[in-house]
Amino acid sequence: MNEEHDLTGILTPERRNRAHLIDILQDIQNGHGYLSKAALLEVAKFLDMPASSVWGVATFYNQFRFTAPGKRPVKVCMGTACHLAGGQLVLEATARELDIEIGGITTDHEFSLERVACIGCCALAPVVTIGEQAYPRMTPTKIEEVLVTIRPAAPEKEAGTGSQP
């Protein structure tokens, strides 16, 4: 919602060089969770580059996202070992349980869903990470259980919104 991200600590004079473009974008995303349009425009101005070039670089790399992630991003590993161990079924089950598409975010902004290339824990395939926590050896039924247990209780939410005048 708020696109006015503060970039003062990131756009420092010694980084006013195109070579720093990617690490500037990485710092913005680490701080704010994603790259907003306003932030990209500010970076373009700062580096004296056309906004389209900044956009072109940002969209080239898998790391960058352009919408806010959920409070707890859910990442389903789609590396080779996870794929062979049934990662696709886990991904589909996760999408079904969260009721969002890949790349989407739940309406309460709690979870977002992404597929990631490989997180390097192939021995524990298939792996799902939620926030900082890794969940090894998932199956469609196991990930559903995990999500049900960690999901904030829905009735409270409803009561909360209901009590608003």
Added chain:
Amino acid sequence: MTFDELYAQARSNWEPLYDSQITHVLIGTATCGRAAGSMAVLDAFRHGIEGLTNTVRISEVGCIGMCSYEPLVIILKPGDFAVCYHHVTPQLVPQLIEGYIKGDDPCLDLALGTVAGGGSEAVYIPELERFNHETRLLLRNCGYNSPLDIDHYIACGGYKGLDKSLHVKPAAIIKEVEKSGLRGRGGAGFPTATKWKLCARARNKTKYVICNADEGDPGAFMDRVLLESDPHAVIEGMSIAGFSVGAHRGFVYVREEYPLAIERLKTALEQSRQKGLLGSNILDSGFDFDIEIVKGAGAFVSGEETAMIAAMEGRRSWPEKRPPYPTESGLWGKPTLVDNAKTLAYIPLIMQNGGLWFADIGVKSNPGTVLFALAGKLANTGLAEVPTGTTLNTLINDIGGGVRNSKQFKGVQIGGPSGGCLPESLLDTPIDFDSLKEAGAIMGSGGVIVMDEDNCMVDTAKFFIDFSQRESCGKCTQCRIGTFQMLGILEDITKGNGSLDGLDNLKDLGEDIKSASLCGLGRMAPNPVLTTLRYFRDEYEAHVVEKRCPARVCKDLTAYYILPDKCEKGCDHCVLACPAEAIFSDEKGLKVVDQSKCTKCSSCELVCPAEYNAVVRLSPVSLVPGDRRTRPETASKESK
């Protein structure tokens, strides 16, 4: 400080810990250990030894390469055996503390074996057969010495190679590397010394060294383990490379997805600077060299050297035409040496022991060892390091423990999306650049992924092409459009819409992409398809002709079916688990899957109690008896 003084200081810090003067607990906290819960084990040990801090020390270490046994803990006890424990949980920690740290019971029921070696020798577990087949050069310190304390590395011979190098002429170092016969471990197998010579010869005051740790293969984690477990080996290798070619600045290009590797590398760089092993006037030699970390933003193509340089310059990671090679004109137009992290990590050992020592390991044409990440359906997943010339059979069966759960071996993918898939009949192939290339796979950059009877080779080929297609940078038409077309054909095949002509088209397209792409990603992207077509054509044909997926993986060709004679009517597990409400009871109370509603999510198969085991997968779908396919006539009632 001179190197001898640094060494003496390091020994005095290291010896009490590793030389039986104090009980020392080593806990593997690399990424794989953490995912298995090692941080909770570390906490439990920290709490458990409160009050014993004078006699017990804890160190976080990297990974010994046995990921399937994580969390791993090694306890070194004065005057007693060093014991390695596996699958340690916080609940088991009090038992280990009371048993072996305070008492004399080595808790053998929790032990994997004793630990031997260490110091100047590689660490191994003599009870495990796999170590008889391994030669651990890169892994020698991994999971034993602390990557967080530079003294551990120095005390075991670290930085000796750098000290030695700084006392000879750069040309003599390159000569030594040439004698070693070392070939780059990034996949292409280019002779390392040749590259170094070219860069040394380039006339420019400013030169750079780049360490390529952008491990993009989704199934390989050797560089990650190396950086997390023994980062100084890479740093030392880079410094020697810098001195040899005349560079003063180095960069480690590492995936952003490896936060722990980045953190440990950062710590290691700081400690090297503090000891005067990086920075200006290293070890009073007059040589200046420092290293920065560059975090890759996630693009498989960045592993190609010219694409990596483009990324470092803040551009899209697009490969460039070579020549000019980076050794002539690389980063910011300056001569640049780009070497893989594993290649660089061999250099300190080569300088310490001499090139001929290295040339004697493995096969003559490409000597040394190869570090592999073993994953997939193996019993022992993790890392293995074998001399070149070792057969795939030894790697997979003697070290990897064979296929787990007594399933049937089907194939092995070597080299990730750029590699090839080999059948059982080729398991006698020796592991070296040339033999593997001939068989259609590659050595070096990738992991080793073993597939069993439950894996579909067409689906696997589709998975890799899907990956390459997503990761194609778009520069070359054949790679950009060709991989997309190949994916389309494979999708048709897995949906039962393929044709035999399609198989020929796949082969032709694959050959075109190979010959008309600029970089390795494109040139090798068709390998998984071409090798599966070559070795597993019968599986393709089963999909196309019989509409049958032999492994029962491809959803459109597979049906979930509940065996009436095995189903226990009173049990409703599958009905409750089915997210599509596709399972109903027939007139006898036996469960039936309504094929028109089934989404093939496998939930029913997972929840069906093992004593019934009533849910099976059938392929082709026509095997499902006609009277048990859909809910009889109730469908219309329900929709009202």
